[in-house]
Every structure is written in C-alpha cells, then in structure tokens.
Amino acid sequence: SQQGEEDPQALSIQEGENATMNCSYKTSINNLQWYRQNSGRGLVHLILIRSNEREKHSGRLRVTLDTSKKSSSLLITASRAADTASYFCATDALIQGAQKLVFGQGTRLTINP
C-alpha cells in the first residue's frame, strides 16, 4: 500500500509558469523527500524536509510540510522544458519493523515551450 499519494497525477503548463504538486500521506513520519525521474532514467533526489521543518528551499524548488494535515507540496518556480519529468514524494515508514522509504505514484509534469 502506498504511504504517499501525489496530486495531480498529471500536470501540463507553459514554460515560465510555476508548477505545484501535492503529496498526502497516512501515518506519522520522520521526514519526507521529493525525487524526480526523467523518462527512462532512475530517480534523482531533490530535497528532504524533516518533520520539524515547515518549509525548505533549493534553487527554484520550494517544499512545504504540514504534519497536522499530513501533506506536503513541491513548487517549481519559473519552469523550464528541462523540468519535464515525473515527481515522486517518499515518506519513511515502518515496514516489518524497519524504517523504509515508501514512494507515491508520482505526478507527471510536462512543460510546454
């Protein structure tokens, strides 16, 4: 079962616009991470936010975390064609007594020129 659920499943915007993706999760977490996957490639880590943090920035990326709502958002500002990819949130969760990462199904982002 998925811990994180991304919304929307697909997003198409014009180059230069901002893109916002959301992630909701079910159980308490220690941290939440966002990854990007370009078509046919492995996932690449973007940013990690800990449960005691509310907002984090990295370049054009801004991540927020609301533990009371069990949700996070990823904002990409001034989007570029190279941002076209799938974006996944991942939360740590207990699986068979050990801490693991559990990934959502992802948001497919398309940036149109």
Next chain:
Amino acid sequence: DAGITQSPRHKVTETGTPVTLRCHQTENHRYMYWYRQDPGHGLRLIHYSYGVKDTDKGEVSDGYSVSRSKTEDFLLTLESATSSQTSVYFCAISATDTQYFGPGTRLTVL
C-alpha cells in the same frame, strides 16, 4: 547515477526461467535496495540489505530472493520468472536518509 550500475539493462526471458539482476556500487554505502516500478503502482520495495549477508523483505518480496556477499554487490534473483514480474527494476543505495538510484533494468517475461 552516483556510482551505481545495474546489469543487464534490458532482458527478455521466458516464463519459468531463472533470472539474476546485479546491482554494483562504488560508494561503499551500507544500505542497498531493490524496487520494481509498474504503471499505477509507483515504486515498490522488493528486498533490501543493511550489510553484507544481512537482508530483509520489502512489501512485494514473493517470488524474489536476494544475496549480498560483498558490500558493493546486491543480487536480485527470480527463481522462476512469471509474466507478472515483467517490470522495470531499480537498485538504490543509501548511507543515511537519501537514496541514490541506478539506471534501471527493463525485464520482460514472455
């Protein structure tokens, strides 16, 4: 891809045959993971390792086994491949919270 290679990158096999996928890292990270990625299911953990000869099951481990005899290598074996195991398989490594992924192996079981 952070010093992670997977082999083979593509494989087509027949139902009932054994298949072994290899993950090799040059980062000396303690933790290694095998995931499968399928449309509609995202990334799901198959098995993971927390050290040489130390492995455990993930959420979709049935039909798979793993071995880790050296820090740098983590093998995933399908003892008798089935069509439901057609997927893209990713290896990942980590030292702390962040995972680094290999390029993936596309496996087709006919």
